[in-house]
Amino acid sequence: MRLSKSSTSPFRLSLGAKLISYLILLFWTFIVLFPLYWLLVTSFKLPIDVSQGPKYVPTVDFQPSLHAWIDMLNPSDSANIFWRPYFTTIGVGVISAVLSLVIGAGAAYALTRFEYRPKPALIFIFFLCGVGAALMIALGVPWLVAVAVGVVVYFLLAQGIGWRFKGTMNNSDIAFWLISQRILPPVTVIIPIYILFQQLGMLDTPQALIISYCATNLPIVIWFMRDYFQTIPIELEESAFIDGASRFQVFHRIVLPLAVPGLVATFLIVLVFSWNEYTMALFLSGSRTQTMPLLVSAQNATRGPQWWNISVLVLLMVTPLIFMAVLLERYIAKGLLIGAVKG
């Protein structure tokens, strides 16, 4: 980055080319900013200002009104629809992003530093036991008993017949398997997840959303962080081991601080995904855990879309993200690039 910025940049320009470049860039800036500007002016419009045709400039074309902002933001209004979904979205988004980052970074680190030789057959047996336990729960067995039975049966089978299976997977198989989960469209898995949470009595709880988002975001975290950890030199860890540090201390004190740029970029991407997620929220959340995308889409009322409310909501929703994107734009590019180079 430093190179291309300095005068040694290979992409030098004549004055004419510079002018054309700026014209195109300004044109695109208009394409990006004009819809956002339209959101902003619409948020100050009364219904009549929207329906009467395009009005562009507040105070010139129409008298700006704060009615939509007051409707949304007034905390003393008992019918206020905004704050609860807003905090739900922030909570669910941040917690699920942090959770998937913690879990995924651990897995990514493990996949670059340890050697695994799991047997697919054992995984299959484990999975069958899991399904069995889930079925028992569905049939009314207390979940603690069901899980215990599942675990016991798994260990019996693993000890009893596990040695018969010879086929093993290696680290890149595991990584590929985990990352390929990103292909799954949410609609493909959402009905069973819905039934699962229904059986567990967890529909319309923040936990259900957090866990689901965590599952959909884990592949991305593993993808990016695995490549990132591979770029961190291992000598530092080795010297810490010689000094008697444990694996967890090394991970926590040495590896994670070095991986901060990657972690920040991944966090932002994952946060944007769960912040804006719509499909799973549509199924899993109800009135208590309505998220912002659902609230926005709910403004499409029987009287037609409430454009002023939609504008306010979208602006409020996007402000924290824009703020973070501006602050951390460099990290985003870098984190995405590292993920993309390795593929």
Place this chain on the structure above:
Amino acid sequence: METLERDVPLSKTASERQIRKQVRGSRHDNTARFVFLLPTVLIILFLSIFPLVSSLLLSLTRVNFVRGGLDIKFIGLANYEKLLLGSGQRHFIGSLQAPSLFGGLCWLVVSGLMIFWFMRYVQSTGRSITGAFFHLLATILTIGMFWIVVATLGEKGVPGTFVVTLIFVFVGVFFQYIIGLGLALLLVQDLPGRRFFRVIFLLPMTITPVGIGFLFRMMTNTSVGPFAPIWVGLGLRDFSWAETGSGARTAVLIGDIWQWIPFMFIVLLAALEGVAHEQVEAARVDGANRLQLFQHIIVPQIAPVSMTVILIRLIEAFKIIDMPRLLTGGGPGTATESMALHAYNEWRSPNLGGSAALSYLLLFVVTFVAIMFVNIVRQRIGEHL
């Protein structure tokens, strides 16, 4: 940190070797091995694999809501049959008619290419029976799917949700890549104010697709939208995007492209900034012009990154649901209904089995396209560079 990205390619092999050494030395930390990986595996097993299998089972059943629970009846492949051949065919695949001349020619070209690809594999040295089988399967499926596309997009044909999804995915990703690359090429230049443009161009990605759906509904409104004077000037005052299928699809595509250009842009910009400057300088000294420079130096170096971002976007684009649901409601008719939206509507109707079957078909199409992309495009690119 600035030095990091330039060091990455050099140190990679060295660090991988060291990792392997380290791995051998650390067989003993058994607890750490499992504590680090187990949560991920458990979450993926229970929230991806378990639903995946149950969904497959569900797609083979008919589910009725009865008092106190669900009544599940096994009906075999009837859900799939209905979508592919039966009463759901018109909705899912569309109405197949004779393709237009141009469509037919395209289909012939694609078929020829696929058959050529298959024949080349059969004559290659590394062939095997299973390989030939999968290549044949891929060839037949591609030709068949492309036939559906051209046949439903002919004059009398009506595209179903399958074709609509393919249009959204391929047209959308194509424009996202081209425009994203163009902007990245502009901004890799030595221009004052680059950082300002970079941040601005990033913004659409952060807006929720639901919001963008509404936003572009305002934008494309021809009587009260911001561009109404232009429409009136063109004599299109009563024209409405939402009334014609292709108009509504264009509106959805514009919104989708607007949102996802930043993703392509930012990754490609980072890749362009990593292009080896010595090579560019050397080529320039040798008298290469702009086009030659782009074609022979820049394209080869950003090709791997390009393939990956396109793959990511292809996969993500198949999930499109919020934009058409909010922008057009899937209409007119089913003109903008994506497969994900179709599955959601089936679930609402409620037809759980049909919805599961549909989402499985979606999964099949995504996986097929992703595999074909990786195997054909990436391989080809790798061979030529």
